[in-house]
Amino acid sequence: MKAELRQPGYEAGQRRKALALLAVIILLLLAALVSCAVGSIRLSPGELLSALFGGGDGTARRVLYEIRLPRAAAAILVGAALGMSGAVMQCVLNNPLASASTLGVSQGAAFGAAVGIIVFGGGAVAGGDYAVQIDKPYIVTLCAFLCGSASTAVILAISRLRRDLGPGALILAGVALRSLFTGGSTLLQYFADDTKLGAVVFWTFGDLGGTDWGELGILAAVTALALIYFLSRRWDYNALGAGGDTAQSLGVNVRAVALVSMAVCTAASALAVSFVGIISFIGLVAPHAMRRLVGDDYRWLLPCSAAGGALLLILADLVSRVLIAPVILPVGAITSFLGAPVFLWLLLRKGGRSDA
Amino acid sequence: MLEVRGISFGYSAGRDILSGVGFTAPDGSMTAVLGNNGAGKSTLIKCMDRILAPRSGDVLLSGRSLFSMTRREHARECAYVPQSPPGGAVSVFDAVLLGRRPYISWDAAAEDKRIASEAIERLGLAGCAMKRVDELSGGERQKVSIARAIAQQPRLLLLDEPTSSLDPRNQHGTMKLLRELARERGITCVVVLHDLNLAVRYCDRFLFLRDGGVFACGGREVMTSENIEEVYRMHVHVAEYMGIPLVVPFPEIQM
Numbered sequence: 001m002k003a004e005l006r007q008p009g010y011e012a013g014q015r016r017k018a019l020a021l022l023a024v025i026i027l028l029l030l031a032a033l034v035s036c037a038v039g040s041i042r043l044s045p046g047e048l049l050s051a052l053f054g055g056g057d058g059t060a061r062r063v064l065y066e067i068r069l070p071r072a073a074a075a076i077l078v079g080a081a082l083g084m085s086g087a088v089m090q091c092v093l094n095n096p097l098a099s100a101s102t103l104g105v106s107q108g109a110a111f112g113a114a115v116g117i118i119v120f121g122g123g124a125v126a127g128g129d130y131a132v133q134i135d136k137p138y139i140v141t142l143c144a145f146l147c148g149s150a151s152t153a154v155i156l157a158i159s160r161l162r163r164d165l166g167p168g169a170l171i172l173a174g175v176a177l178r179s180l181f182t183g184g185s186t187l188l189q190y191f192a193d194d195t196k197l198g199a200v201v202f203w204t205f206g207d208l209g210g211t212d213w214g215e216l217g218i219l220a221a222v223t224a225l226a227l228i229y230f231l232s233r234r235w236d237y238n239a240l241g242a243g244g245d246t247a248q249s250l251g252v253n254v255r256a257v258a259l260v261s262m263a264v265c266t267a268a269s270a271l272a273v274s275f276v277g278i279i280s281f282i283g284l285v286a287p288h289a290m291r292r293l294v295g296d297d298y299r300w301l302l303p304c305s306a307a308g309g310a311l312l313l314i315l316a317d318l319v320s321r322v323l324i325a326p327v328i329l330p331v332g333a334i335t336s337f338l339g340a341p342v343f344l345w346l347l348l349r350k351g352g353r354s355d356a
Numbered sequence: 357m358l359e360v361r362g363i364s365f366g367y368s369a370g371r372d373i374l375s376g377v378g379f380t381a382p383d384g385s386m387t388a389v390l391g392n393n394g395a396g397k398s399t400l401i402k403c404m405d406r407i408l409a410p411r412s413g414d415v416l417l418s419g420r421s422l423f424s425m426t427r428r429e430h431a432r433e434c435a436y437v438p439q440s441p442p443g444g445a446v447s448v449f450d451a452v453l454l455g456r457r458p459y460i461s462w463d464a465a466a467e468d469k470r471i472a473s474e475a476i477e478r479l480g481l482a483g484c485a486m487k488r489v490d491e492l493s494g495g496e497r498q499k500v501s502i503a504r505a506i507a508q509q510p511r512l513l514l515l516d517e518p519t520s521s522l523d524p525r526n527q528h529g530t531m532k533l534l535r536e537l538a539r540e541r542g543i544t545c546v547v548v549l550h551d552l553n554l555a556v557r558y559c560d561r562f563l564f565l566r567d568g569g570v571f572a573c574g575g576r577e578v579m580t581s582e583n584i585e586e587v588y589r590m591h592v593h594v595a596e597y598m599g600i601p602l603v604v605p606f607p608e609i610q611m
Contacts, residue, residue, distance in 0.1 A: 009449075009485065009486035010447075010449050010469070010485070010486065013447065013486060232462075235454070235457045235460055236457075238446070238450070238454055238457075239454055239457055241444050241446065242442045242444065242451065242454060242504075243438055243440070243442065245402070245407050245436065245438050246436065246438055246442070246501075246504075248405070248406070248407045249405045249406075249407060249431065249434070249435060249436035249514075250431050250454065250455070250457045250458060250508070251426075251427040251428045251430060251431030251432075251457065251458045252427070252457070253427055291445060295445040295446055295447075295488070296444045296445040296446050297446050297447075297450055
């Protein structure tokens with residue numbers, strides 16, 4: 001037997017994937033810097049950098065630390081949470097069309113959050129601007145998670161009970177859940193008072209501007225924990241990519257991995273939704289863009305989807321702010337314009353078929 | 357020594373698909389699992405690999421129960437090659453490296469990569485190790501599946517109709533390769549087959565299933581026209597041509 005058995009192309013391929021990840025992260029940082037510089041008060045690169053490190057004049061520092069940076073951080077964290085959750089959902093459900101927003105998890109979470117804010121008084125509306133101040137993030141988040149989980153439970157039950165259903169059927173179930181929860185939210189809004197109504201409606205469009213550093217801390221912790229869990233399962237996701245039976249024979253507890261992964265996805269996306277509202281299609285577009293870059297290898301796809309989701313959302317936010325400045329358009333609408341064509345393209349390309 | 361004891365399986369309230377299936381096979385042997393559609397062949401090997409949970413029974417490998425092992429231990433002893441070859445946008449190398457999953461704790465070590473490359477070379481896939489699996493032909497993809505199973509370094513290898521999507525040349529190539537692997541590494545192979553000629557030519561043990569039970573099991577001596585006719589409900593002749601055993605069917609003769 002030969003002593004040296006090597007695959008010379010392998011390490012090069014791994015390096016190329018690492019470079020792709022690095023490139024996405026660098027683009028993300030650049031986009032974040034641009035996003036911090038652009039706005040009604042425009043900061044030059046010099047002003048931006050000096051304000052960033054505690055120098056410069058007070059206005060620039062305040063604009064940066066109280067408005068721009070929290071906004072960019074929210075976009076990065078929410079985008080990362082949605083992007084990696086989308087990749088994991090597509091894997092464990094073996095469905096290229098899966099993501100928090102297409103399966104109704106986001107809408108469930110939004111309904112839950114609305115219940116938390118309106119019924120349990122988890123939030124109040126701050127003055128004239130339509131920003132929801134979440135006073136009791138735990139209650140709102142818990143409600144969001146519980147209702148998001150209801151969607152997840154239905155989706156999981158359907159995918160278990162009827163394995164013969166195609167990917168399209170699961171998305172149709174998502175449509176039903178979305179209608180149900182959107183209806184519920186509408187009813188809540190109908191009985192809410194005028195100020196709350198305006199705020200909740202605005203908030204369901206998706207708004208990155210309302211988060212403070214405390215909420216961002218929670219979001220960062222949960223997103224980081226979710227990423228660590230997903231990465232620890234990356235071999236299992238790769239095994240699932242080779243088919244459920246194969247994964248099982250490689251020692252993966254398919255049922256348990258699917259259940260826990262979906263719960264973690266639900267927690268991460270429900271939290272994101274409860275802080276910034278519904279942001280659609282990031283979880284669909286980011287993983288598919290990254291699949292073209294690094295393939296279906298979850299060792300690279302997971303971090304790339306997180307970085308790619310963050311990049312997409314920060315770009316969408318930038319577009320929403322500069323398109324008809326000084327008006328800030330709802331970022332959820334921008335991502336929908338971006339995501340709907342991709343969704344249709346996926347349907348047409350594969351007919352919604354997924355490879356076993 | 358492989359010892360399968362009294363495996364029974366059924367979905368919820370329905371009738372049993374398998375009832376009390378048991379057989380033995382020596383190390384390094386190749387057992388063909390034969391029978392009509394619906395006889396429970398695929399179900400049997402899925403139960404042996406714990407992909408399906410049998411109602412009762414056990415699988416012993418050198419006296420140790422596979423069913424009392426952890427999933428990880430089990431995956432080191434027993435590998436499975438599914439009927440449909442894999443697809444997906446992953447390289448052949450990564451697809452084979454997946455076979456090391458039962459040994460990997462956080463990341464693949466140099467040893468894992470060496471074993472994966474060795475499996476790739478053994479299967480003659482070295483030329484396309486960096487190609488994407490979904491760019492390969494059906495025969496090559498089947499080999500990727502087998503290479504992944506070999507990289508698991510199992511003592512028991514279960515294959516579900518490994519030749520069903522292959523052309524004749526690849527069918528014989530695959531069967532010949534499995535027989536070689538079984539002999540050189542002492543891997544016990546259990547192969548679900550529809551093609552009786554492949555079975556009689558490459559396997560040394562034969563397990564006939566009928567209606568979820570064992571109809572006959574043994575060496576070449578059970579491959580008789582009587583047994584085959586009883587199981588498949590079709591007239592056959594077992595003959596030999598240039599030293600090669602053949603099963604010649606005569607479906608036009610009414611039974």
